[in-house]
Amino acid sequence: MLAVVCLSGLFFFREHPRVIAAQASVVDTVAFTSDLILTPVDAWHRMVAGLKSRRELQEEVLRLQQENRVLKGQSQRLASLLSENARYKALLKSAREIEDDLIAAQITALSPDPARHIVTIDKGAADGVTEGQPVLGEEGLVGQVILAGDYNSRAVLITDSAHALPVQVNRSGLRAIAEGSGSVDRLVIRHLPATTDIRVGDLLVTSGLGGRFPHGYPVARVTAVDISEGDAFALVSAAPSSLLDRGRYVLIVQRVLTDSMSIR
């Protein structure tokens, strides 16, 4: 009887709202427990950080100040470009524009399931995180939120073998679907005609098709284009722009609909 419960749960009720609710309700408990386990490790890291010498810290502050100045300089033109862009969009009569709002968060844990690339993030529904929001790393797209608890949420990385996202080659505008390969440094594009214009080194960005990921975030760089003799399709491999197994700090993208006419 229990076996029947198991199988029916797997085959028929996998996406039942109650099941999803139950899964979301344990996200916080699990995250809290793993934080508790990690407390001694955290304390150790904090102690080591506290032992950093004054000179090292001063150097770091200097370096960060310089970086900040460069970034500020680069973003000076951003405001004018944004308003210019908004004006053009208004001319094209696309009435609404999507503006991205970012929430800073930290990755706190990995899912124990070795077949999946799922991480726990320390922001949840209370901070405005909902299912489907894109997650960014420092260098590009990292994944998307799949389950939001109250104070923590779970996100699937783009390299998970059950994940696929619409991308675009930045150079040529060619659209494709980048699938996760199950290994952390590789995305795969199948079903591209062997004669397609795609080269090693091309940057893949989100295409915005499907409406889940906003347009234009960097995703990966093409590392190999395998065309076997006589095959109609090329197999393209790409390396994610963000080091998915290194970064700890991520940004969750909240999308706000605004009128394109209201230029800030």
Next chain:
Amino acid sequence: MQRARGLWVIYVSLAIAMTTMLLPLQLEWRFLRPDIVALTLFYWALALPHRVGVATAFTVGLAQDLIEGAPLGLSSLGLMIATLLLLLNYQRIRQFDALQQSLMMLFLMMLSSAIEMWLRSAINFPVQSWSVMLGLVLSVALWVPLRHLLRSVRRYYEVY
């Protein structure tokens, strides 16, 4: 039949075993994590077959799936079938020496994860690679120490 005593010890030990699932490991090395939950479950089924059985295995599997965020019931079926086999043969398995028992546990864990892999492919869920079996070989090395530990716990709290 005697009344149950110290059942909470069983559940607490299973819960502690589940916290080992949360220990941090590198993304690429997670398959090496020893499956202490299954070993603990098998120990209690072997020691107290009238208290821990298929229903407990079902619950443990559900809890595991909740922690992993996997579809509910994915790891239950394998654990249930393995526990059932254990319960059918517990008198024989109790007589085994350490090596034989370890091999038996390896067989049961491999069986349950093979069933899980089959279920995963049946519902189009990412399937673990066979390297998971390597993790099981490592975790079976923990069977003898874990058995000693749990046995002394069982005697100390007089769980029955």
